[in-house]
Amino acid sequence: MLWLCILLPPLDRAALHNLALWALQWSSQVSPHWLADEDSARATALLWLEIGASRQLFGGASALRAHIATGLAALGYEAHLGIAPTPQGAALLARAGHDEPVASLSVLHARLQPLPLALLALTPAQHAALRSTGLETIGELLAFPAAALARRFGPDTSAYLQRLCGERPEPLRMLQPPPQFSSRCEFSGALTDTTALLFPLQRLLAGLQGYLRSLDRAVQRYTLRLEHRGHAATCVEIGMARPTRAAAQLLTLARERLAALTLTGPVQALSVQAQEFLQPLVLQLDCFAPGIQHSEQLQTVIDRLVARLGDAAVQTLRIAADHRPERAWSALAAQPKHAMTTPPVAAALPVAAVLPSLRPCWLLPQPRGIDRPGQLLAGPERIESGWWDGADIARDYYLARGTAGAHWWVYRDLRSGAWHLHGLWA
Amino acid sequence: MSHAIMMKRHEERAAVLARLGEACQSVRGDGRSGDHDDSRARAAVQPTEFAQLDALLPGGGWPVGAITELMPEVAGIGEISLVLPALAALGRAGRSVAWIAPPFLPYPPALLRHGIALEQLLWIQAPDARTALWATEQALRCPAIGAVLAWPEGVDDRRLRRLQLAAESGGSCGLLYRPQACAREHSPAALRLLLRAAATGLHIDIHKARGGRTHAVVVHPAAAA
Numbered sequence: 001m002l003w004l005c006i007l008l009p010p011l012d013r014a015a016l017h018n019l020a021l022w023a024l025q026w027s028s029q030v031s032p033h034w035l036a037d038e039d040s041a042r043a044t045a046l047l048w049l050e051i052g053a054s055r056q057l058f059g060g061a062s063a064l065r066a067h068i069a070t071g072l073a074a075l076g077y078e079a080h081l082g083i084a085p086t087p088q089g090a091a092l093l094a095r096a097g098h099d100e101p102v103a104s105l106s107v108l109h110a111r112l113q114p115l116p117l118a119l120l121a122l123t124p125a126q127h128a129a130l131r132s133t134g135l136e137t138i139g140e141l142l143a144f145p146a147a148a149l150a151r152r153f154g155p156d157t158s159a160y161l162q163r164l165c166g167e168r169p170e171p172l173r174m175l176q177p178p179p180q181f182s183s184r185c186e187f188s189g190a191l192t193d194t195t196a197l198l199f200p201l202q203r204l205l206a207g208l209q210g211y212l213r214s215l216d217r218a219v220q221r222y223t224l225r226l227e228h229r230g231h232a233a234t235c236v237e238i239g240m241a242r243p244t245r246a247a248a249q250l251l252t253l254a255r256e257r258l259a260a261l262t263l264t265g266p267v268q269a270l271s272v273q274a275q276e277f278l279q280p281l282v283l284q285l286d287c288f289a290p291g292i293q294h295s296e297q298l299q300t301v302i303d304r305l306v307a308r309l310g311d312a313a314v315q316t317l318r319i320a321a322d323h324r325p326e327r328a329w330s331a332l333a334a335q336p337k338h339a340m341t342t343p344p345v346a347a348a349l350p351v352a353a354v355l356p357s358l359r360p361c362w363l364l365p366q367p368r369g370i371d372r373p374g375q376l377l378a379g380p381e382r383i384e385s386g387w388w389d390g391a392d393i394a395r396d397y398y399l400a401r402g403t404a405g406a407h408w409w410v411y412r413d414l415r416s417g418a419w420h421l422h423g424l425w426a
Numbered sequence: 427m428s429h430a431i432m433m434k435r436h437e438e439r440a441a442v443l444a445r446l447g448e449a450c451q452s453v454r455g456d457g458r459s460g461d462h463d464d465s466r467a468r469a470a471v472q473p474t475e476f477a478q479l480d481a482l483l484p485g486g487g488w489p490v491g492a493i494t495e496l497m498p499e500v501a502g503i504g505e506i507s508l509v510l511p512a513l514a515a516l517g518r519a520g521r522s523v524a525w526i527a528p529p530f531l532p533y534p535p536a537l538l539r540h541g542i543a544l545e546q547l548l549w550i551q552a553p554d555a556r557t558a559l560w561a562t563e564q565a566l567r568c569p570a571i572g573a574v575l576a577w578p579e580g581v582d583d584r585r586l587r588r589l590q591l592a593a594e595s596g597g598s599c600g601l602l603y604r605p606q607a608c609a610r611e612h613s614p615a616a617l618r619l620l621l622r623a624a625a626t627g628l629h630i631d632i633h634k635a636r637g638g639r640t641h642a643v644v645v646h647p648a649a650a651a
Contacts, residue, residue: 298522298570305550305561313551317534317544329534334548358539361506362530405623406502423533424502 002052002061002103005090006068007080008045016045018183018207019077020175023047024214026068027054031087031172046094048087048172061101075203084108087172088121088164095119105166112164113139120164126157177214181222181274183207190229190266194258197226197270201258202251204272209247217277218243224254227269234264238307241299243278249300256307302334323385324393325363325422360409360423367420373410374400384414399425472572472599475511476645479630483617484638488512488573492616493590493600497609497633501529504628505621507647509601510540513573516599517543521572524548524565527558529577555579559589566592566600573599583612590614609633 004027008019013034020032029050051064058064061083072079082094083101089108096119102108115138117130130153135141141149142161150158162168185200201224212218220243226234238253305314315331322328379398386392394414402408402421409423471487473480480486488494488509498505513523523546525532534544550565552558555578562576566589574593578585586602593600602615609620613634620631627646634640 294520294570297568301564301568301571302548304564309550309552309557309561315549315551317532317537317547317549319534319538319544329531331549359533359536360502361510361533361536361540362501362528363533364530402500402502404500404503406500407504407623408502424530426502426504426506426530 001050002055002083002085002101003087003090004049004051004061004065004068005082005084005087005094006047006049006072007082007091007094008047009078010044012186014184014186015203016047018185018204019075020047021177021181021183021207022071022075022210023049023068024175024177025210026058026064027051028214029053030175032175046091048090051083061103065099065101071206075206076199086164086166087170088160089166091121092119092164095121109142109165112142113137115139117141120160122157122160126153129153129157177211181208181211182271184269184271186269187267190268192263192266194261194263197258197267198251198255200270201254201272202247204270205247205250205254208250208272208274209245212245212277215277218245218279219250219274219276220244220278221276222250222272222274224257225271225273226263226267227271228265229268231265234261236261241303241306249303252300253303253307256304260308306334323383324391325359325383325397326367327386327391328359329363360407361426362424364422364424367411367422370410370419370421373398373412373419374402374408376400376410377407380412382414383411395420397422472512472516474508475515476508476647478643479645482632482635482638482641482643484635488599488601489616489636490599491594491597492636493586493593493602493614494617494619495602495604495608495613495615496619496621497604497606498621499606499623503621503623504647505603506532507540508621508628508630508645509573509575510537510542510647512599514541514543516572517541517546519572520546522546522548522570524550524571524574526550526562526565526574526576527552528575559585562600563589563592565596566598567596568598569596571596571598573601575601575603577603583614587614590616 006019006023008016016032016034020030023030027049031048033046033048035044035046051061055061055064058067065081065083069079069081080094080097082090082092082096082098084090084093085103085105085108089102089112092115093102093111096115098111102111117135117138118127120127120130120138122130130141133152142165144152146158146162146167149161159168163170183204185204187200191197208219208222219240221237221239224236224238226236228234236254236257238250238257240249240253244250302314311333314334316334318330318332320328320330377399380396381398382396384392384394395411396414397409397411400408400410407425408421409425410419410421412419470490471483471485472490473487474483496505496508516523523542525547527550532547532549537547538544548565548571550561552561558576559578559581562574562578565571565574578589581589589600589602606620609618615634616636617632618634620633622629624644627644630643630645632638632641632643
């Protein structure tokens with residue numbers, strides 16, 4: 001067993017819970033501890049991670065320590081780390097500022113020798129008892145036999161020293177990953193600006209990323225819940241083109257959505273919730289780069305555009321088998337609602353079969369009535385269609401010369417005789 | 427002139443232009459085959475596929491990783507057909523093309539006739555000019571998008587510079603359609619073209635070409651008639 005201890009600055013229980021979820025990506029054995037009286041809202045906290053099993057995955061204990069330190073710094077936490085074969089040993093080394101991982105009990109014992117007694121995790125009364133003896137270093141204290149220590153300083157101190165040195169197991173309660181993800185952050189003062197939500201959101205999404213990595217899962221949608229005082233919370237659904245677990249990507253989409261959001265009131269608390277977990281597609285497909293890299297980049301930009309403009313604003317175009325010009329096309333959301341259920345792309349129709357003649361590059365969204373069609377250059381092409389669905393048309397289309405040499409696609413309605421501009425040969 | 431004759435003329439022109447395009451490629455040794463050294467050497471342009479125009483443009487095509495301004499006198503003179511051969515080539519190379527808030531519908535039956543890969547076309551609508559500009563910048567930054575067509579309104583030199591930088595970072599062709607009045611204003615665009623209808627075809631004034639000379643030429647986009 002090898003333990004890594006993360007000694008954290010004072011924070012509240014919810015923040016510790018979120019960090020514990022974040023830490024699951026490094027180890028399946030994570031134990032959060034909150035060192036405070038029950039009535040205090042914030043206290044010094046620590047996380048223990050068993051890294052004996054996982055360190056090789058991350059390139060050894062020192063490399064893993066560096067990964068975790070970098071991650072914590074990115075989240076804005078000033079933390080101290082220690083690595084030792086016992087949880088209490090790791091915590092003590094973290095307090096002492098010992099960077100070097102200690103892998104064996106004998107090295108731990110040697111490392112503890114010169115350290116001051118003040119580093120021991122004991123109560124003020126227990127510390128006072130130790131000071132009264134005139135001892136100064138942990139080495140001097142550990143030189144006493146266990147029975148003598150228990151007699152002199154009480155069974156608790158003795159038991160602690162045994163746990164420190166690995167002679168007695170540490171009773172730890174491990175975090176069980178919950179079946180659904182929920183993490184919350186409460187603000188000391190209400191926030192009135194959505195940009196102020198981004199930093200706490202970044203931390204919550206880091207928790208989500210760690211949680212998803214530990215389960216080897218990804219999400220395609222998650223919910224942001226903005227809590228207000230005195231009225232209903234604002235829920236923002238964030239959806240993605242394909243499942244992901246990259247916190248940066250999750251954050252980018254949320255940023256776009258928040259930027260477009262008008263707050264209904266000051267925000268008291270923020271939470272992130274995710275319920276549906278999917279296989280991560282991205283990692284499995286990494287090997288097919290660069291084609292996949294292109295499609296990844298494209299999906300990322302489509303996600304961003306959809307987050308700000310909405311599904312209906314980001315589309316691809318298709319032709320449709322209909323003679324009526326305004327129905328000879330259709331648009332389809334560029335972002336599939338669910339990556340798992342993407343409908344197969346409709347088989348391409350033979351171009352010649354669907355496209356009877358040349359058509360202009362621009363079609364007007366609505367035909368525009370015009371008094372005179374200009375000089376008719378070619379035509380007519382008669383289009384009579386749609387008698388079966390009530391939207392039938394009967395028109396003669398012409399190529400016409402409009403203003404400044406522009407080429408227009410115009411038609412005369414065969415029933416009313418009125419001229420319309422329907423397209424431009426741009 | 428009968429409709430049939432008109433259409434025949436269209437098709438003849440398309441065929442002539444296609445042959446010209448092939449001739450251009452053989453002269454240049456055709457970089458689209460995937461020869462890396464060659465494509466890097468010519469990485470700065472995407473051929474317009476109009477031989478007469480490519481011959482006048484620095485590098486021989488639309489500047490890549492830069493902004494091009496197209497300023498037509500009016501809509502409907504062949505200003506879109508002018509860029510379609512290059513967009514079709516980008517599609518064949520597997521890159522997407524984004525149309526940001528176009529003034530009319532890019533009509534799929536026509537685009538398909540021009541060889542545009544519809545599945546690689548992104549049609550993006552925006553509620554206002556500011557959002558459209560934001561979307562333009564996002565699209566320009568994406569390396570998977572080979573060209574971005576946009577109709578920016580109320581952009582100044584500073585905004586154009588942002589778009590220019592975005593195009594540089596994404597390595598895409600930024601094709602901005604702007605009114606001719608903008609030609610008087612200074613612009614960081616690598617290429618600025620004034621377009622008007624010619625008796626037959628499209629008259630192009632090269633108003634500014636970074637690393638080249640100003641010039642004028644008439645081309646015949648297939649659908650400009």
